[in-house]
Amino acid sequence: MEHERAITAQEIAALTGGRLIAPGSGEVRVVAVAPIDRAGPDDLSFLASSKYLPYFQRSRAGVVLCKEEFAAAPGGPAVRIVVPDTHAALLAVLPVLYPPPVWQPGVHPTAVIGRGATWQDPVVIGPHVALGRDVHLGRNVRLGAGCALADGVQVGDDVELFPRVTVYSGTEIGNRVILHAGAVLGSDGFGYVPSTRGELPRKIPQVGRCLIGDDVEIGANTTVDRGSVDDTVIGPGTKIDNLVQVAHNVRIGARCLIAAMVGIAGSTHVGDDVFLAGQVGLADHLTIGSRVRVTVQGGVIGDIPDGAIVSGYPARSHREYLRAQAALYRLAKIVDDLEALVRRDRDA
Incomplete structure (x- = not known):
């Protein structure tokens, strides 16, 4: 893979605030980042856990970021940069080795622009994009091929929509938002009056909005429904993975991390700084406190207080869950x- 530039070990140390511990190695150059077990002499790698020491000792990496505890580890690459947090250090280096592509502003001739749609230059409106009436795009908005924004959609500054994102009417998108391919915002929530005499269920009109805060990122093929009579709200700084379903009237706080295949049922409120691991399910009309952690495949059917860590189905205290699992594994011997x-x- 070609890169705009190589970078020396000394430059990496300066970028990360790390300590270069191999004398005379400051001019060693790398052009890419690779895992410790596959890195070659032109690669930067990292060692964050003792679990990977065997790979480190056999590694051919040109430069390795490591924690203080591994600074003098035997074997492995000699050129090491000691940092407090290897992953945070990588964040400083990656944009240098992998600079974002330069985009060219403009409106593709195949784009369909509705009456009254406006934007602040520069923007990119890609092939076969459809903008409804009275759509407004802020500055530095980039719309990938095939995106569709319905009437009245409002988009802030520095927003990027990857190909085939669909945004329904009633949706407002903040600044510095990233929406990955296939995401759908503002579609109707699942609201019906059930039949009592063999008739078809009657659809409840969904008239609320879908509000996406600043600095939100939403993964591929994730759906965020509009509210029924209230709004669906994604708070600032929240990051949502691929294949997540957020139902109508849900309110998610700031800086939450929501992993793939999570489902959040209607009218549930999630606090700030919450982490929902993969395949977590939240039932409807719940209140999930701030700083809550729900582990993988947790099924939540009741409110959770601030700061709790819960696991299992039905979700309960993580410590209680582990004790219950340990007891379950002892049952066979008891039987x-x-x-x-x-x-x-x-026989007596």
Whole structure:
């Protein structure tokens, strides 16, 4: 892979605030980042855990970012840069080795622009983009091929929509938002009056808005429904993975991290700084406190207080869940012992 520039170990140390510990190695150059087990002499890699020490000791990486505890580890690459947090250090280096592509402003001739649609230059409106009436785009907005924005959609500054994002009417998108391919914002929530006499369920009109805060990122093929009579709100700084369903009237706070295949049912409120691991399910009309952690495949059917860590289905205290699992694994031996007692009594 070609890069705009190589970078020396000394420059990496300066960028990361790290300590270069191999004398005379400051001019060693790297052009890419690679995992410790596959890195070559032209690659920067990192060692964040003792779990990867065997790979480190066999690694051919040109430069390695590592924590203080691994600074003098035997074997492995000699050129090491000691940093407090290897992942945070990578954030300083990656944009240098992999600079973002330069985009060219303009409106593609195949784009369809509705009456009253406006934008602040520069923008990119890609092939086959459709803008409805009275759509407004802020400055530095980039719309990938095939995006569709319905009537009245409002988009802030420095927003990027990857190809085939669909945004329904009633949606407002803040600044510095990233929407990945196939995301759908503002579609109707799942609201019906059930039949009581064999009739078809009656659809409840969804008239609320879908509000996306600043600095939000939403993954590929994720759906965020509009509110029914209230608004659906994604708070500033929240990051949502691929294949997530956010139902109508849900309110998610600031800086939350929501992993793939999470489902959040209608009218549930999620606090700030919450982490929902993969395949978590939240039932409807719940209140999830701030700083809550729900582990993988947790099924939440009741409110959770601030700061709690919960696991399992139904979700409960993580410590209680682990104790219950440990007890469950002991049941087989207990059953064996009971059966032995029954046989002994029967044979007596």
